[in-house]
Amino acid sequence: MPTYIALTYTADVDWTRPEYAEETKEYIAFGQAAADVLRGGHALYPTATATTVRVPDGKGGEVVTSDGPYTETKEALTGFYLLECADLDEAVAVAAKIPAAWNGTVEIRPVITF
Structure with missing residues (x-):
């Protein structure tokens, strides 16, 4: 069966905080x-905890890191699920039940297995 990743985009919050307990239950x-x-998945800490890694001179070049991403958006990548579904239609039906779809966005992509 194909595997899909369902990327959740919601408000950029710390899901470990008590004020999000009710939504976390969902x-x-x-x-x-x-x-x-479900074959895996996790929530992510807020983008402020992210580190961006670049190697501007290509393979073997100097590694440059910076705090967080550069984009400022209403919604941020806040988690993911790995779904093993019969087809895209089933993956969409499952993704529609992820709470992020109700007040944010869920992006589905097929996973390439090497």
């Missing part, structure tokens, strides 16, 4: 309900 409920197709 994600836990989704995980339990979709257990048959």
